[in-house]
Every structure is written in C-alpha cells, then in structure tokens.
Amino acid sequence: MRDTPDLATPPIAAAAPRGAMCTDCGLSRMALAPRCGTACQFTIPDFPTREAATHGSAGADPHFGQVQAMHRARLADPAPGAQWTGITTALAADLLDRGTVTAVLTLAPAAHDPFRPVPVIITEAVDMARVRGMRMGFAPLLALLEPAIAQGHRRIALIGIPCQVHALRAIEAELGLDRLYVIGTPCSDNTTTENFHCFLARLTDAPETVTYLEFRTDYRVEIRFDDGRVRLIPFLKLPLSDLPGDFFPMTCRTCTDYTNRLADITVGYMGGDGDQWLIVRNARGAEMLAALGDRVILSALTSGGKRAAAVRGFAANTARAAGGLPLRRMPDWLRPIVAWLQPRIGPRGMEFARARVEMKAVETILHLRRAMPNRMRHMVPDHVWALAAPYGLLPAPGERAGQAASNSDQPSPP
Secondary structure, rough: OOOOHHOOOOOOOOOOOOOOOOOOOHOOOOOHHHHHHHHHOOOOOOOOHHHHHHHHOOOOOOOEEOOOOEEEEEOOHHHHHOOOOOHHHHHHHHHHHHHHHHHEEEEEEEOEEEEEEEEEHHHHOHHHHHHOOOOOOOOHHHHHHHHHOOOOOOEEEEEEEEHHOOOHHHHHHHHOOOOEEEEEEOOOOOOHHHHHHHHHHHHHHHHHHHEEEEEEOOOOEEEEEEEOEEEEEEEOOOOHHHOOOOOOOOHHHHHOOOOOOOOOOEEOOOOOEEEEEEEEEEHHHHHHHHHHHHHHEEOOOEEEOOOOHHHHHHHHHHHHHHHOOOOOOOOOOOHHHHHHHHHHHHEHHHHHOOOOHHHHHHHHHHHHHHHOEEEEEHHHHHHHHHHHHHOOOOOOOOOOOOOOOOOOOOOOOO
16 A cells, blocks of 8 residues: 555635635636535525435425435445444545546545545545544545646545535535535534644543544544544533534534535445444435445344433523533433433434434524524525424514515624
8 A cells, every 4th residue: 555645635715715704615716616606505505406406306305305215224344443343445446446537536534633634536446545533624525636636647536524514515516526425424513723732632641642533433432542442421421511602613503414415425424323324315326335235234224212302401591502601510420320221211223313403404403593593594404493493483574585675684693
C-alpha cells in the first residue's frame, strides 16, 4: 500500500466567508458558488423535487425518504479499521475495481489527527482502506469535483453526509458527468474537530490515545484505545449537559435530513440493531449492493420497544435548552437503573431509528423557532412537520411553506 501523502487533497479555492448556517460543503469554493443560495439544504430545501429527480418518485416515508429496500447488513469478512464492518468503503472500492467509476471523492484522516477530515480523490480500490473510520468536523468535499473533472474523471462516486449530498444533487446536471454514484451516511450533531477533542477529554484522561468512538444502538458509547482497551459508557453517563451551548452548530441542530434522503444508498447503523443498516433508494443503490454479492450478509430488520415516551422526554428537555433554561438532570442514584433498563425496554431496531429521526424533527423546529423564526417557512419541509405533529409541535401562522410571513417573523433578540 502506498504512503499517505499520495492521498493529499488537490488544490482547491480558499474558504469563502461563512455564515452561521454554512457547513462548508465545498460548493462556495467552486465556480458554481453563486448556486449556494438555491442548492444549500439550509436555505430553501425542496426534497420532493430533488427526490423525484434522483429516485424517479418523491419519498413516501416521512422518516426515511424514498425506500426501495432496507436491510440489516454486515460484511462476511469485516474490514480492519472500519467504523462498523466496512460496507461503505467496500461499496466504493468495488465501483473502482469494476471500472464503473474512475474516482471516489471522500474524506481521509489528516496525517496529524485521525479524527480530522481531509477531502481526497481516490482512484485505486486498494486506497479505500485508508479512509475507513469516523471523522468529526467539516470539510469542503464538493470542492474536489472541479479538480476531479479537470483530471478527466467523468464517472465519479461520492461518499457524503446529507448537507453535502443535497448541494451535490442541486448542481449535478451542471457538472457534465457521465455517471454519478452517491453513497450516503446519516449525520447528526456534527461539530468542529476541536470541539470533538474537547469532548474526548471529558471522557478520558488520555484522549490522545483514543482511536475509535461510536454511539451504539444499545445506548452505550464505545471507545477504543491504541493499546487495545475498549470502554463502554452508557448514554446517561455522558457529560452532554456540561457541553457549552455552542458545541453543536445551529446547522446540525436544525438538520432536516438525518437519513440522507438524496443518496443512492444510505449506510448507517440506527436501524441495524447491532449491525449496519442499509437503505437502498434507487436502481444505482441496488446495483452497488448487488455487486458485493455474498461478501455482504443481509438479514431482516428488527423492531422493539416504544419510542413515544423517549421522544417526548427529549422534546421537553430540548424546549428547555432552546429557551435558555437548565436541563432537568436525572438524580445520580437513578442513572444506573435507567441505563440498565434502556437497552431492554427502550426503542430498538427500527423503533430506535424512528425515534432518532423524530427527535431531530422536534429539535429542528424548537431551535429554529427560538433563534431564526424568519427561516421556519423556508427550512422546515412537510415531512418534518409530519414527524413532529404527534408531539404537539404544529406550525404557527407564517411558519409553513407557502404561508405569508407573520409579524413575529423576525429573529429573536440575542
């Protein structure tokens, strides 16, 4: 295998001035930068139109978007260094191996920091092993489109998070590509790499030795260390309520596309109940999955528990946080009991996935309503209102798309 410098990012334009609702997907660094206003997920997203153009029909499932098939999945031979078993990078490597694409745009670890994302163009299947694992932070992935096309690549795959994929779909027709495959991963609650390291420092006195962190569906966080140790921390024992108020940017607290609705295939974990979770959305997604053959083991989805109480509790605490009030903390003596109960009676499998998507819908509405009410009727799509309605969150006058702005449609004072 070749040395890491071979995966260096080609020259891309410097970052443009960024507002509070920019995740630096890379579009603002391209010649197509004037399209930011209509392409960005955080301006005026139009999921029905984009889903129809991408998948052939608009998404019927408010939780997950357009679904051709869903599976629990794992690689028969798990890839070393993968976040789960390595399905995401296996799909991309196979596209390169078969010559279906000539380049994959994705994120690699920085040479000095394995958690810092660096955009790279991969042209050899073997090099996909170099980009396994989780990155935390923002990176201008789409800015690689121009150098990749300049190098002669017309059949491209991209591995991206929802805000990157939304912008990509908006400009796809203008790129002149012969073929585009999009492998999406779910995303929520991203933060800067610097903030992530601060979070690690709250979990261990040796954060520099951490090689892996994952929020699991059994309500525990798994941390691995460079000496082989593994530590599991129940969600309830995480210091989340101690994080500064700006730890998660407003974009991530108001994301309306947790499951990457515009990808050809979404590879995540929420509905996997311990395995990975695949949402095949269209023929390209089905083609990629079928090409892996018996290298990937598929099984039926599971579901258990009830999500309503968990989402209501989350909504109550989010409403307090959005209003500047302190969170209601669970008594220390009760935490071990609830931590024991959660994986046994809490939502599991697909019920867990639906709970998380509904929590994001609730979070979006509450935070936008407080901080940026003038954006409500533009940024909150119909499927988000549908998900939040069972929890009493209904659009006020002027908050729904197509409604006239109300007099309250002004930003709240700081």
